[in-house]
Amino acid sequence: MGIRFNEVSYGYSSFAQGLYTAIKDINLEITEKNEFIALVGHTGSGKSTLAKHMNALIFPTSGTLEIFGHTITNKRNKKIKYNDIRKKVGLVFQFPEYQLFEETVEKDIMFGPMNFQITKEEAKKLAKQSLKLVGLDDSYLSRNPYNLSGGEKKRVSIAGILAMDPDILVLDEPTSGLDPAGKRILMDLFKNINETTGKTIIIITHDMDLVYQYFNRVLVMNDGHLMFDGKTEALFQKEDVTDYHLDYPNTIKVLKYLNQELNLNMNVFQKTTAEALAEIKRAVKL
Protein backbone atom coordinates (compact mmCIF):
# COMPACT_ATOMS: atom_id res chain seq x y z
CA MET A 1 0.00 0.00 0.00
CA GLY A 2 1.46 3.33 -1.08
CA ILE A 3 -0.76 6.33 -0.40
CA ARG A 4 -4.42 6.40 0.59
CA PHE A 5 -6.59 9.49 1.10
CA ASN A 6 -9.67 8.92 3.27
CA GLU A 7 -12.15 11.83 3.09
CA VAL A 8 -9.29 14.32 3.10
CA SER A 9 -10.08 18.04 3.10
CA TYR A 10 -7.63 20.89 3.47
CA GLY A 11 -8.41 24.51 4.24
CA TYR A 12 -6.22 27.58 4.11
CA SER A 13 -7.10 30.65 6.07
CA SER A 14 -6.13 34.09 4.91
CA PHE A 15 -7.09 37.61 5.93
CA ALA A 16 -8.46 38.46 2.53
CA GLN A 17 -10.51 35.39 1.77
CA GLY A 18 -11.23 33.93 5.17
CA LEU A 19 -11.30 30.15 5.22
CA TYR A 20 -10.71 28.71 1.82
CA THR A 21 -11.06 24.99 1.21
CA ALA A 22 -8.45 23.92 -1.33
CA ILE A 23 -9.40 20.24 -1.49
CA LYS A 24 -12.63 18.62 -0.37
CA ASP A 25 -13.46 15.04 0.65
CA ILE A 26 -10.76 13.37 -1.37
CA ASN A 27 -10.75 9.57 -1.55
CA LEU A 28 -7.87 8.19 -3.51
CA GLU A 29 -5.53 5.21 -3.64
CA ILE A 30 -2.12 5.12 -5.21
CA THR A 31 -0.07 1.91 -5.21
CA GLU A 32 3.63 2.12 -4.55
CA LYS A 33 4.65 0.29 -7.68
CA ASN A 34 4.38 0.64 -11.45
CA GLU A 35 1.80 3.41 -11.64
CA PHE A 36 2.18 6.26 -14.12
CA ILE A 37 -0.42 8.89 -13.28
CA ALA A 38 -1.26 12.31 -14.69
CA LEU A 39 -2.76 14.87 -12.30
CA VAL A 40 -4.64 17.61 -14.15
CA GLY A 41 -6.93 20.54 -13.41
CA HIS A 42 -7.09 24.29 -13.81
CA THR A 43 -5.05 26.70 -11.68
CA GLY A 44 -6.50 26.76 -8.19
CA SER A 45 -8.24 23.40 -8.66
CA GLY A 46 -6.28 21.89 -5.78
CA LYS A 47 -3.73 19.77 -7.67
CA SER A 48 -0.70 21.17 -5.89
CA THR A 49 -2.40 20.97 -2.48
CA LEU A 50 -3.20 17.33 -3.22
CA ALA A 51 0.42 16.70 -4.23
CA LYS A 52 1.78 18.33 -1.07
CA HIS A 53 -0.20 15.87 1.05
CA MET A 54 1.47 12.94 -0.66
CA ASN A 55 4.70 13.28 1.31
CA ALA A 56 3.11 14.86 4.38
CA LEU A 57 4.43 18.29 3.56
CA ILE A 58 1.03 19.49 4.72
CA PHE A 59 -1.48 17.64 6.94
CA PRO A 60 -5.17 17.22 6.18
CA THR A 61 -7.53 19.61 7.99
CA SER A 62 -9.97 16.73 8.22
CA GLY A 63 -9.91 13.10 7.14
CA THR A 64 -6.91 10.82 7.29
CA LEU A 65 -4.04 10.05 5.03
CA GLU A 66 -2.08 6.80 4.98
CA ILE A 67 1.41 6.93 3.54
CA PHE A 68 3.38 3.68 3.57
CA GLY A 69 1.62 2.50 6.70
CA HIS A 70 1.84 5.80 8.60
CA THR A 71 -1.48 7.45 9.41
CA ILE A 72 -1.40 11.21 9.04
CA THR A 73 -4.09 13.34 10.67
CA ASN A 74 -4.32 17.05 11.30
CA LYS A 75 -2.14 16.75 14.41
CA ARG A 76 1.56 16.16 14.32
CA ASN A 77 2.30 12.72 15.74
CA LYS A 78 5.63 12.36 17.55
CA LYS A 79 5.77 8.65 16.83
CA ILE A 80 5.86 9.19 13.08
CA LYS A 81 9.23 9.77 11.48
CA TYR A 82 8.21 12.25 8.79
CA ASN A 83 11.70 12.02 7.34
CA ASP A 84 11.00 8.38 6.44
CA ILE A 85 7.90 9.42 4.52
CA ARG A 86 9.82 12.09 2.63
CA LYS A 87 12.40 9.51 1.67
CA LYS A 88 9.69 7.20 0.34
CA VAL A 89 7.82 9.90 -1.56
CA GLY A 90 9.92 12.44 -3.44
CA LEU A 91 8.29 15.73 -4.40
CA VAL A 92 9.72 17.86 -7.21
CA PHE A 93 8.33 21.38 -7.30
CA GLN A 94 7.73 23.49 -10.36
CA PHE A 95 10.91 25.03 -11.74
CA PRO A 96 13.20 22.88 -9.56
CA GLU A 97 16.15 24.34 -11.43
CA TYR A 98 15.78 27.48 -9.31
CA GLN A 99 16.66 25.37 -6.30
CA LEU A 100 20.10 24.28 -7.50
CA PHE A 101 22.68 25.87 -5.25
CA GLU A 102 25.90 23.86 -5.01
CA GLU A 103 29.00 24.61 -7.05
CA THR A 104 29.06 21.27 -8.85
CA VAL A 105 26.37 18.99 -10.19
CA GLU A 106 27.74 16.13 -8.07
CA LYS A 107 27.49 18.09 -4.81
CA ASP A 108 24.01 19.23 -5.67
CA ILE A 109 22.74 15.71 -6.25
CA MET A 110 24.52 14.44 -3.11
CA PHE A 111 22.85 17.01 -0.89
CA GLY A 112 19.57 15.08 -0.56
CA PRO A 113 20.92 11.61 0.25
CA MET A 114 23.50 13.07 2.68
CA ASN A 115 20.56 14.08 4.90
CA PHE A 116 19.74 10.42 5.40
CA GLN A 117 22.81 9.22 7.32
CA ILE A 118 24.89 7.70 4.57
CA THR A 119 28.59 8.02 3.84
CA LYS A 120 30.06 10.42 1.35
CA GLU A 121 31.21 7.53 -0.84
CA GLU A 122 27.72 6.07 -0.98
CA ALA A 123 26.25 9.46 -1.82
CA LYS A 124 28.77 9.89 -4.63
CA LYS A 125 27.80 6.53 -6.03
CA LEU A 126 24.11 7.49 -5.87
CA ALA A 127 24.84 10.78 -7.62
CA LYS A 128 26.46 8.93 -10.49
CA GLN A 129 23.63 6.43 -10.78
CA SER A 130 20.83 8.96 -10.73
CA LEU A 131 22.58 11.23 -13.21
CA LYS A 132 22.63 8.26 -15.56
CA LEU A 133 18.91 7.71 -14.97
CA VAL A 134 18.15 11.22 -16.20
CA GLY A 135 20.25 10.68 -19.30
CA LEU A 136 23.37 12.71 -18.46
CA ASP A 137 26.88 11.22 -18.49
CA ASP A 138 29.62 11.41 -15.84
CA SER A 139 31.23 14.46 -17.42
CA TYR A 140 28.40 16.53 -15.91
CA LEU A 141 29.42 15.64 -12.33
CA SER A 142 32.11 18.29 -12.09
CA ARG A 143 30.22 20.97 -13.97
CA ASN A 144 28.71 24.08 -12.46
CA PRO A 145 24.90 23.77 -12.45
CA TYR A 146 24.50 27.45 -13.35
CA ASN A 147 26.16 26.94 -16.71
CA LEU A 148 23.73 24.26 -17.87
CA SER A 149 20.79 24.78 -20.20
CA GLY A 150 17.25 24.90 -18.83
CA GLY A 151 16.56 21.29 -19.78
CA GLU A 152 19.82 20.07 -18.26
CA LYS A 153 19.19 21.97 -15.02
CA LYS A 154 15.77 20.36 -14.78
CA ARG A 155 17.32 16.94 -15.21
CA VAL A 156 20.00 17.57 -12.59
CA SER A 157 17.39 18.69 -10.07
CA ILE A 158 15.31 15.58 -10.79
CA ALA A 159 18.44 13.45 -10.34
CA GLY A 160 18.78 15.04 -6.89
CA ILE A 161 15.41 13.59 -5.90
CA LEU A 162 16.08 10.23 -7.57
CA ALA A 163 19.31 9.94 -5.55
CA MET A 164 17.17 9.60 -2.43
CA ASP A 165 15.67 6.54 -4.11
CA PRO A 166 12.01 7.33 -3.40
CA ASP A 167 9.41 4.66 -4.19
CA ILE A 168 6.97 7.28 -5.42
CA LEU A 169 7.96 10.37 -7.33
CA VAL A 170 5.60 13.37 -7.60
CA LEU A 171 6.51 16.09 -10.11
CA ASP A 172 4.76 19.45 -10.46
CA GLU A 173 4.75 20.51 -14.13
CA PRO A 174 8.21 19.17 -14.93
CA THR A 175 7.99 20.01 -18.65
CA SER A 176 6.84 23.61 -18.45
CA GLY A 177 9.20 26.07 -20.10
CA LEU A 178 10.80 23.41 -22.30
CA ASP A 179 10.67 23.32 -26.08
CA PRO A 180 8.70 20.49 -27.74
CA ALA A 181 11.77 18.29 -28.21
CA GLY A 182 12.87 18.85 -24.60
CA LYS A 183 9.38 17.93 -23.40
CA ARG A 184 9.43 14.61 -25.18
CA ILE A 185 12.94 13.75 -24.02
CA LEU A 186 11.90 14.36 -20.42
CA MET A 187 8.62 12.45 -20.73
CA ASP A 188 10.38 9.49 -22.36
CA LEU A 189 12.82 9.59 -19.48
CA PHE A 190 10.07 9.45 -16.83
CA LYS A 191 8.36 6.63 -18.67
CA ASN A 192 11.67 4.79 -18.84
CA ILE A 193 12.38 5.27 -15.12
CA ASN A 194 8.86 4.05 -14.40
CA GLU A 195 9.29 0.94 -16.53
CA THR A 196 12.82 -0.02 -15.51
CA THR A 197 12.66 0.72 -11.76
CA GLY A 198 8.93 0.17 -11.15
CA LYS A 199 8.71 3.47 -9.26
CA THR A 200 5.27 5.01 -9.25
CA ILE A 201 5.38 8.42 -10.93
CA ILE A 202 2.73 11.11 -10.62
CA ILE A 203 3.03 14.12 -12.91
CA ILE A 204 1.07 17.36 -12.74
CA THR A 205 0.59 18.80 -16.21
CA HIS A 206 -1.61 21.05 -18.32
CA ASP A 207 -0.59 19.42 -21.58
CA MET A 208 -3.43 17.20 -22.73
CA ASP A 209 -1.44 15.87 -25.70
CA LEU A 210 1.14 14.48 -23.28
CA VAL A 211 -1.56 13.12 -20.98
CA TYR A 212 -3.20 11.27 -23.85
CA GLN A 213 0.03 9.85 -25.25
CA TYR A 214 1.90 8.85 -22.12
CA PHE A 215 -0.46 8.09 -19.25
CA ASN A 216 -2.75 5.18 -18.40
CA ARG A 217 -4.39 6.73 -15.38
CA VAL A 218 -5.48 10.31 -14.92
CA LEU A 219 -6.76 12.26 -11.92
CA VAL A 220 -8.83 15.35 -12.61
CA MET A 221 -9.22 18.05 -9.97
CA ASN A 222 -11.86 20.75 -10.29
CA ASP A 223 -12.70 23.30 -7.58
CA GLY A 224 -11.08 21.13 -4.92
CA HIS A 225 -12.96 17.97 -5.84
CA LEU A 226 -11.51 14.86 -7.43
CA MET A 227 -13.86 14.69 -10.41
CA PHE A 228 -12.33 11.82 -12.30
CA ASP A 229 -9.99 8.93 -11.49
CA GLY A 230 -9.64 6.44 -14.30
CA LYS A 231 -8.28 5.56 -17.67
CA THR A 232 -7.06 8.38 -19.87
CA GLU A 233 -9.02 7.06 -22.85
CA ALA A 234 -12.22 7.11 -20.81
CA LEU A 235 -11.66 10.73 -19.78
CA PHE A 236 -11.36 12.06 -23.31
CA GLN A 237 -14.33 10.02 -24.50
CA LYS A 238 -16.49 12.05 -22.15
CA GLU A 239 -18.50 14.85 -23.72
CA ASP A 240 -18.09 17.29 -20.86
CA VAL A 241 -14.33 17.50 -20.31
CA THR A 242 -14.56 21.26 -20.79
CA ASP A 243 -16.78 21.45 -17.68
CA TYR A 244 -13.63 20.61 -15.73
CA HIS A 245 -11.84 23.49 -17.49
CA LEU A 246 -9.85 20.98 -19.50
CA ASP A 247 -9.23 20.85 -23.21
CA TYR A 248 -9.17 17.83 -25.53
CA PRO A 249 -5.90 16.60 -27.06
CA ASN A 250 -5.10 18.11 -30.46
CA THR A 251 -5.54 14.90 -32.45
CA ILE A 252 -9.11 14.55 -31.16
CA LYS A 253 -9.93 18.21 -31.81
CA VAL A 254 -8.65 18.11 -35.40
CA LEU A 255 -10.42 14.85 -36.27
CA LYS A 256 -13.66 16.08 -34.71
CA TYR A 257 -13.44 19.19 -36.89
CA LEU A 258 -12.94 17.11 -40.04
CA ASN A 259 -15.86 14.84 -39.15
CA GLN A 260 -18.11 17.82 -38.63
CA GLU A 261 -17.03 19.83 -41.68
CA LEU A 262 -16.86 16.99 -44.18
CA ASN A 263 -19.54 14.76 -42.79
CA LEU A 264 -17.10 11.96 -42.12
CA ASN A 265 -17.42 9.24 -39.56
CA MET A 266 -13.87 8.81 -38.34
CA ASN A 267 -12.95 7.40 -34.98
CA VAL A 268 -11.52 10.57 -33.42
CA PHE A 269 -9.77 8.81 -30.53
CA GLN A 270 -6.29 8.60 -32.00
CA LYS A 271 -3.33 9.34 -29.76
CA THR A 272 -0.60 10.20 -32.22
CA THR A 273 -0.36 12.04 -35.53
CA ALA A 274 0.56 8.75 -37.20
CA GLU A 275 -2.58 7.05 -35.88
CA ALA A 276 -4.70 10.04 -36.90
CA LEU A 277 -3.20 9.90 -40.38
CA ALA A 278 -4.01 6.20 -40.72
CA GLU A 279 -7.60 6.90 -39.66
CA ILE A 280 -7.97 9.70 -42.25
CA LYS A 281 -6.66 7.40 -44.98
CA ARG A 282 -9.00 4.64 -43.88
CA ALA A 283 -11.98 7.02 -43.97
CA VAL A 284 -11.11 8.30 -47.44
CA LYS A 285 -10.73 4.79 -48.84
CA LEU A 286 -14.27 3.90 -47.78
Next chain:
Amino acid sequence: MSYIEIKNLTFSYNEKTNVLEDVNLEINKGEWIAVLGHNGSGKSTLAKTLVGLLEPQKGEISIDGLIMNDEFAYEIRKKIGIVFQNPDNQFVGVTVRDDIAFGMENLCVPREEMLEKIGFYAEKVNMLKFLDSEPANLSGGQKQRVAIAGILAMQSDIIIFDEATSMLDPFSREELIKYIKTLHQDGLTIIMITHDINEALLADRILVMNKGKVYAFEDTEEIMKKKSIFTDSHLELPVSLDLANALTETQEYKEIREKLWEYALMK
Protein backbone atom coordinates in the same frame (compact mmCIF):
# COMPACT_ATOMS: atom_id res chain seq x y z
CA MET B 1 12.10 52.88 -42.36
CA SER B 2 10.56 50.16 -40.21
CA TYR B 3 9.25 50.78 -36.73
CA ILE B 4 11.74 48.37 -35.20
CA GLU B 5 15.07 47.82 -36.92
CA ILE B 6 17.77 45.46 -35.78
CA LYS B 7 21.06 45.51 -37.65
CA ASN B 8 23.96 43.06 -37.33
CA LEU B 9 23.14 42.34 -33.72
CA THR B 10 25.62 40.09 -31.92
CA PHE B 11 25.47 39.27 -28.24
CA SER B 12 27.47 36.98 -26.00
CA TYR B 13 27.39 36.47 -22.24
CA ASN B 14 30.92 35.10 -21.96
CA GLU B 15 32.63 36.34 -25.14
CA LYS B 16 33.23 32.73 -26.21
CA THR B 17 29.95 31.68 -27.78
CA ASN B 18 27.52 34.09 -29.35
CA VAL B 19 23.99 33.75 -28.05
CA LEU B 20 22.87 36.05 -30.86
CA GLU B 21 24.83 36.19 -34.07
CA ASP B 22 24.40 38.79 -36.76
CA VAL B 23 20.67 39.20 -36.31
CA ASN B 24 18.94 41.47 -38.82
CA LEU B 25 15.22 42.19 -38.50
CA GLU B 26 12.68 44.76 -39.51
CA ILE B 27 9.29 44.86 -37.82
CA ASN B 28 6.46 47.17 -38.81
CA LYS B 29 4.23 49.17 -36.55
CA GLY B 30 1.15 47.21 -35.53
CA GLU B 31 2.52 43.83 -36.58
CA TRP B 32 2.10 40.69 -34.54
CA ILE B 33 5.29 38.66 -34.60
CA ALA B 34 5.70 35.22 -33.07
CA VAL B 35 9.19 34.08 -32.17
CA LEU B 36 9.83 30.34 -32.10
CA GLY B 37 13.04 28.50 -31.31
CA HIS B 38 14.49 25.66 -29.27
CA ASN B 39 15.69 26.26 -25.69
CA GLY B 40 18.87 28.30 -25.90
CA SER B 41 18.18 29.59 -29.41
CA GLY B 42 18.50 33.19 -28.26
CA LYS B 43 14.82 34.17 -28.18
CA SER B 44 14.81 35.65 -24.70
CA THR B 45 18.19 37.30 -25.16
CA LEU B 46 16.80 39.01 -28.23
CA ALA B 47 13.88 40.30 -26.17
CA LYS B 48 16.21 41.60 -23.47
CA THR B 49 18.37 43.48 -25.96
CA LEU B 50 15.22 44.99 -27.50
CA VAL B 51 14.14 46.52 -24.20
CA GLY B 52 17.68 47.63 -23.41
CA LEU B 53 18.20 45.21 -20.51
CA LEU B 54 21.24 43.76 -22.25
CA GLU B 55 23.79 45.66 -24.28
CA PRO B 56 24.90 43.95 -27.47
CA GLN B 57 28.61 43.69 -28.32
CA LYS B 58 27.92 44.55 -31.93
CA GLY B 59 25.10 45.96 -33.98
CA GLU B 60 22.34 48.49 -33.62
CA ILE B 61 18.71 48.60 -32.57
CA SER B 62 16.42 51.43 -33.47
CA ILE B 63 12.80 51.88 -32.49
CA ASP B 64 10.60 54.54 -34.03
CA GLY B 65 13.72 56.17 -35.44
CA LEU B 66 15.52 56.32 -32.09
CA ILE B 67 18.79 54.45 -31.81
CA MET B 68 19.24 52.40 -28.64
CA ASN B 69 22.14 54.08 -26.83
CA ASP B 70 22.71 55.89 -23.56
CA GLU B 71 21.02 58.98 -24.91
CA PHE B 72 17.78 57.38 -26.07
CA ALA B 73 17.50 54.17 -24.02
CA TYR B 74 15.22 55.94 -21.56
CA GLU B 75 12.92 57.18 -24.34
CA ILE B 76 12.87 53.77 -25.98
CA ARG B 77 12.01 51.93 -22.77
CA LYS B 78 8.85 54.00 -22.52
CA LYS B 79 7.74 52.69 -25.88
CA ILE B 80 8.26 49.05 -25.18
CA GLY B 81 7.13 46.79 -22.37
CA ILE B 82 7.83 43.18 -21.58
CA VAL B 83 5.71 40.53 -19.88
CA PHE B 84 7.80 37.69 -18.49
CA GLN B 85 7.11 34.00 -18.13
CA ASN B 86 6.73 33.85 -14.39
CA PRO B 87 4.01 36.26 -13.24
CA ASP B 88 5.51 36.31 -9.75
CA ASN B 89 8.81 37.65 -10.99
CA GLN B 90 7.40 40.98 -12.08
CA PHE B 91 4.71 41.83 -9.59
CA VAL B 92 6.37 44.61 -7.60
CA GLY B 93 3.39 46.33 -6.01
CA VAL B 94 1.69 45.42 -2.73
CA THR B 95 -1.67 45.63 -4.49
CA VAL B 96 -2.87 45.67 -8.08
CA ARG B 97 -3.22 49.45 -7.84
CA ASP B 98 0.40 49.85 -6.69
CA ASP B 99 1.65 47.54 -9.36
CA ILE B 100 -0.01 49.40 -12.21
CA ALA B 101 1.30 52.67 -10.76
CA PHE B 102 4.91 51.48 -10.55
CA GLY B 103 5.94 52.30 -14.10
CA MET B 104 4.16 55.65 -14.07
CA GLU B 105 5.80 56.58 -10.77
CA ASN B 106 9.17 56.15 -12.43
CA LEU B 107 8.05 58.44 -15.22
CA CYS B 108 6.90 61.03 -12.63
CA VAL B 109 3.31 61.10 -13.88
CA PRO B 110 1.28 63.57 -11.75
CA ARG B 111 -0.87 61.89 -9.07
CA GLU B 112 -4.27 62.93 -10.45
CA GLU B 113 -3.44 61.71 -13.90
CA MET B 114 -2.00 58.51 -12.48
CA LEU B 115 -5.14 57.67 -10.51
CA GLU B 116 -7.24 58.24 -13.58
CA LYS B 117 -5.00 56.04 -15.72
CA ILE B 118 -4.93 53.24 -13.14
CA GLY B 119 -8.69 53.06 -13.24
CA PHE B 120 -8.83 53.27 -17.01
CA TYR B 121 -6.28 50.54 -17.71
CA ALA B 122 -7.41 48.28 -14.88
CA GLU B 123 -10.82 48.33 -16.53
CA LYS B 124 -9.27 47.63 -19.90
CA VAL B 125 -7.67 44.42 -18.64
CA ASN B 126 -10.76 43.55 -16.64
CA MET B 127 -9.09 43.92 -13.24
CA LEU B 128 -11.00 46.92 -11.87
CA LYS B 129 -12.64 44.78 -9.19
CA PHE B 130 -9.24 43.68 -7.93
CA LEU B 131 -7.51 47.05 -7.47
CA ASP B 132 -6.98 46.44 -3.76
CA SER B 133 -6.11 42.76 -4.08
CA GLU B 134 -2.70 41.45 -3.09
CA PRO B 135 -0.74 39.33 -5.57
CA ALA B 136 -1.16 36.25 -3.34
CA ASN B 137 -4.87 36.33 -4.05
CA LEU B 138 -4.55 36.56 -7.81
CA SER B 139 -4.20 33.81 -10.39
CA GLY B 140 -1.26 33.70 -12.80
CA GLY B 141 -3.41 34.97 -15.65
CA GLN B 142 -4.67 37.87 -13.56
CA LYS B 143 -1.12 38.85 -12.64
CA GLN B 144 -0.12 38.79 -16.30
CA ARG B 145 -3.04 41.10 -17.11
CA VAL B 146 -1.94 43.50 -14.37
CA ALA B 147 1.52 43.56 -15.94
CA ILE B 148 -0.09 44.48 -19.26
CA ALA B 149 -2.08 47.30 -17.64
CA GLY B 150 1.16 48.68 -16.18
CA ILE B 151 2.74 48.69 -19.62
CA LEU B 152 -0.27 50.28 -21.30
CA ALA B 153 -0.41 52.97 -18.63
CA MET B 154 3.08 54.06 -19.68
CA GLN B 155 1.66 54.58 -23.18
CA SER B 156 3.97 51.90 -24.59
CA ASP B 157 2.94 50.69 -28.00
CA ILE B 158 5.14 47.63 -28.29
CA ILE B 159 4.64 44.68 -25.97
CA ILE B 160 6.92 41.67 -25.81
CA PHE B 161 5.45 38.51 -24.30
CA ASP B 162 8.32 36.27 -23.26
CA GLU B 163 6.63 32.87 -22.89
CA ALA B 164 4.00 34.74 -20.92
CA THR B 165 1.45 31.95 -21.27
CA SER B 166 3.68 28.99 -20.50
CA MET B 167 2.94 28.91 -16.77
CA LEU B 168 -0.79 29.41 -17.17
CA ASP B 169 -3.44 26.73 -17.31
CA PRO B 170 -5.29 26.35 -20.64
CA PHE B 171 -8.23 28.44 -19.48
CA SER B 172 -6.17 31.46 -18.30
CA ARG B 173 -3.98 31.01 -21.36
CA GLU B 174 -6.94 31.33 -23.68
CA GLU B 175 -8.11 34.39 -21.79
CA LEU B 176 -4.71 36.06 -22.15
CA ILE B 177 -4.56 35.20 -25.86
CA LYS B 178 -7.98 36.75 -26.36
CA TYR B 179 -6.67 39.84 -24.68
CA ILE B 180 -3.55 39.96 -26.84
CA LYS B 181 -5.84 39.84 -29.89
CA THR B 182 -7.62 43.00 -28.77
CA LEU B 183 -4.28 44.73 -28.16
CA HIS B 184 -3.33 43.83 -31.71
CA GLN B 185 -6.61 45.24 -32.99
CA ASP B 186 -5.92 48.44 -31.06
CA GLY B 187 -2.79 48.81 -33.18
CA LEU B 188 -0.10 47.73 -30.71
CA THR B 189 2.97 45.96 -31.99
CA ILE B 190 3.14 42.49 -30.47
CA ILE B 191 6.24 40.34 -30.21
CA MET B 192 5.33 36.99 -28.74
CA ILE B 193 8.00 34.48 -27.78
CA THR B 194 6.44 31.07 -27.40
CA HIS B 195 6.94 27.31 -27.53
CA ASP B 196 3.31 26.81 -28.44
CA ILE B 197 2.92 26.46 -32.17
CA ASN B 198 -0.85 26.97 -31.97
CA GLU B 199 -0.27 30.36 -30.39
CA ALA B 200 2.31 31.27 -33.01
CA LEU B 201 -0.25 30.63 -35.75
CA LEU B 202 -2.15 33.72 -34.61
CA ALA B 203 0.70 36.01 -35.61
CA ASP B 204 1.12 37.88 -38.90
CA ARG B 205 4.69 36.68 -39.28
CA ILE B 206 6.77 34.01 -37.62
CA LEU B 207 10.42 34.35 -36.73
CA VAL B 208 12.30 31.09 -36.21
CA MET B 209 15.52 31.39 -34.20
CA ASN B 210 18.07 28.61 -34.38
CA LYS B 211 21.37 28.66 -32.47
CA GLY B 212 21.37 32.44 -32.13
CA LYS B 213 20.61 33.14 -35.76
CA VAL B 214 17.52 34.13 -37.68
CA TYR B 215 16.68 30.88 -39.41
CA ALA B 216 13.51 32.09 -41.10
CA PHE B 217 11.21 35.10 -40.91
CA GLU B 218 8.15 34.81 -43.10
CA ASP B 219 4.40 35.22 -43.30
CA THR B 220 2.68 32.71 -41.06
CA GLU B 221 0.88 30.91 -43.84
CA GLU B 222 3.98 30.66 -46.02
CA ILE B 223 6.29 29.39 -43.33
CA MET B 224 3.85 26.68 -42.30
CA LYS B 225 4.21 25.09 -45.72
CA LYS B 226 7.90 24.53 -45.12
CA LYS B 227 8.15 21.63 -42.74
CA SER B 228 11.95 21.47 -42.99
CA ILE B 229 12.31 24.88 -41.29
CA PHE B 230 10.62 23.37 -38.26
CA THR B 231 12.33 19.99 -38.21
CA ASP B 232 15.76 21.64 -38.74
CA SER B 233 15.09 23.87 -35.74
CA HIS B 234 13.81 21.08 -33.44
CA LEU B 235 10.30 22.51 -33.58
CA GLU B 236 7.01 20.82 -34.24
CA LEU B 237 4.21 21.85 -36.55
CA PRO B 238 0.65 21.77 -35.21
CA VAL B 239 -1.06 18.39 -35.53
CA SER B 240 -3.41 19.70 -38.23
CA LEU B 241 -0.56 20.79 -40.51
CA ASP B 242 1.54 17.73 -39.80
CA LEU B 243 -1.43 15.78 -41.12
CA ALA B 244 -1.94 18.11 -44.09
CA ASN B 245 1.72 17.83 -45.05
CA ALA B 246 1.67 14.04 -44.70
CA LEU B 247 -1.28 13.59 -47.06
CA THR B 248 -0.22 13.28 -50.68
CA GLU B 249 -1.29 16.09 -52.95
CA THR B 250 -3.79 14.00 -54.82
CA GLN B 251 -7.41 14.75 -55.54
CA GLU B 252 -8.78 12.29 -52.98
CA TYR B 253 -7.20 14.24 -50.08
CA LYS B 254 -7.73 17.72 -51.49
CA GLU B 255 -10.78 18.56 -49.41
CA ILE B 256 -9.26 17.20 -46.22
CA ARG B 257 -6.04 19.12 -46.76
CA GLU B 258 -7.97 22.32 -47.27
CA LYS B 259 -9.98 21.77 -44.10
CA LEU B 260 -6.82 21.00 -42.12
CA TRP B 261 -5.31 24.30 -43.26
CA GLU B 262 -8.52 26.08 -42.45
CA TYR B 263 -8.42 24.58 -38.96
CA ALA B 264 -4.80 25.58 -38.40
CA LEU B 265 -5.33 29.18 -39.45
CA MET B 266 -8.60 29.75 -37.63
CA LYS B 267 -8.10 32.88 -35.57
